[in-house]
Amino acid sequence: MDDYIKLVSHVDRKLVVKYLKSFDILAMPFPDTYHYRYRMSPIKMFEYMAAGKPIIATDLPTIREVLGDNNSYIINSDEVPYFINAVKDIADDPAEADKRAARALEDVQQYTWQKRAENILNFIRR
Numbered sequence: 001m002d003d004y005i006k007l008v009s010h011v012d013r014k015l016v017v018k019y020l021k022s023f024d025i026l027a028m029p030f031p032d033t034y035h036y037r038y039r040m041s042p043i044k045m046f047e048y049m050a051a052g053k054p055i056i057a058t059d060l061p062t063i064r065e066v067l068g069d070n071n072s073y074i075i076n077s078d079e080v081p082y083f084i085n086a087v088k089d090i091a092d093d094p095a096e097a098d099k100r101a102a103r104a105l106e107d108v109q110q111y112t113w114q115k116r117a118e119n120i121l122n123f124i125r126r
Contacts, residue, residue, distance in 0.1 A: 020051035025090055028057040029078040036060055049108035054097040056086045066111070071104040 011019055020026060026048040030036040037060050045066060048055050055072040057063045067074065073089060075082040090097040109115065 026053050026055050029083055030058045031078050046111050049104040052101050052105045054090050054101050071100050071107050
């Protein structure tokens with residue numbers, strides 16, 4: 001099992017991209033609590049999208065603002081069986097997983113700091 005799973009604690013920011021690109025799947029199995037459902041906007045979601053890897057995330061309104069079934073694998077709950085099924089889906093159809101990952105990479109371009117700054121400036125100019 002050690003050949004397949006590696007648990008790592010804190011990683012220096014300079015190494016985050018290297019780690020994300022080395023993984024086969026990036027996961028955000030957030031619990032369904034008030035905070036996660038309505039108050040968060042995880043930076044990691046955008047980092048994951050930019051990594052070009054399949055993403056598994058819990059179905060929450062804050063996640064659905066950006067991710068959906070066309071650019072990730074949305075699971076109904078943070079419970080293990082749902083997560084396992086998503087991993088199986090990715091393993092069973094790698095072409096579909098690559099398609100969704102590519103779409104996430106395409107979609108994240110609208111959330112870059114440059115794009116956000118342009119949107120703010122356009123709003124101010126109106």
